[in-house]
Amino acid sequence: MRGTDLVRPVRGVYLSRTTDLDFSTRCRAALLVASPDAFLSAATAARVIGIPLPARLQKSTTVDVGVPAPASPPEGRGLRGHCLEIEESEITTVDGMRATTPEETWCSIASRLSLTELVAAGDFLIHHAAPLTTMEALELRVRAWRGKRGVRRLRHALGLLNPRSESPKESELRVVLVESGIQGVEANFPVVTSGGYRYRADLAIPARKLIVEYQSAFHETPEAFRADMTRISRLEADQWKVIQVNKEDLRDPFELVARIRRVLHSRPHS
Numbered sequence: 001m002r003g004t005d006l007v008r009p010v011r012g013v014y015l016s017r018t019t020d021l022d023f024s025t026r027c028r029a030a031l032l033v034a035s036p037d038a039f040l041s042a043a044t045a046a047r048v049i050g051i052p053l054p055a056r057l058q059k060s061t062t063v064d065v066g067v068p069a070p071a072s073p074p075e076g077r078g079l080r081g082h083c084l085e086i087e088e089s090e091i092t093t094v095d096g097m098r099a100t101t102p103e104e105t106w107c108s109i110a111s112r113l114s115l116t117e118l119v120a121a122g123d124f125l126i127h128h129a130a131p132l133t134t135m136e137a138l139e140l141r142v143r144a145w146r147g148k149r150g151v152r153r154l155r156h157a158l159g160l161l162n163p164r165s166e167s168p169k170e171s172e173l174r175v176v177l178v179e180s181g182i183q184g185v186e187a188n189f190p191v192v193t194s195g196g197y198r199y200r201a202d203l204a205i206p207a208r209k210l211i212v213e214y215q216s217a218f219h220e221t222p223e224a225f226r227a228d229m230t231r232i233s234r235l236e237a238d239q240w241k242v243i244q245v246n247k248e249d250l251r252d253p254f255e256l257v258a259r260i261r262r263v264l265h266s267r268p269h270s
Helices: 023-032 042-049 102-108 115-125 135-144 151-158 168-179 222-237 253-265
Strands: 063-068 079-084 091-094 097-100 186-192 198-205 210-214 241-245
Touching (some): 023 042, 023 063, 023 097, 042 063, 042 091, 042 102, 102 135, 168 210, 198 222, 222 241
Antiparallel strands (some): 091 097, 186 198, 198 210
16 A cells, blocks of 8 residues: 555545546545545635636645534545534535535635635626526525624625626626726626627726726737727727726736726716
């Protein structure tokens, strides 16, 4: 068992060194050494569900495993145990593994995320095209979270969620604008140009005919760059003003908001 041809992702589990120690394998190994009523929790449950997380959590090799109180959580290298007051109804099965439900998971990671990161996670869960839960279900779980870590941030985030957000960075940008006091911001706003071209603006303030769009690396390809040029030209021909934002802009949200406010002050109400 001490052979160099074996690896131990967690204490008590031995695998061939040729095994791909990906995230799923580590999770399954962790559950093997835990009690039958154990489940994936916190950031690990979020990753299993597919909730977008910041890199510091997404890249972690530590597996969060919870057990119902008063049982003792598992311990050891590669594990982070949690003893939780939890009902069986707050546990589900994802890819054959027991894990906390989307609502329970969102609440459990609140204390480890910033407000913008928490909103991005919530937006993903209630996305209009493929929702994993509802706004009502999240509200109920937050109500039951009273007195626990992160509850204030959860309450704040609830008022900022939007099922039409298409990406974490888009969510972050929206939170930055709304929290700064900019009003009338709408997510994925449909626009039809006078030429009949249909577009969806990441964020728009229709009353000022202002569009704010987050440009990811996808837009850096020559084809995407040319398509963006044409789209912006068509929109601006109809008196829309388009502001493009990238990850560097989000590093200094105060300057970004000040810049957008200067543009807003120059735009008449439509």
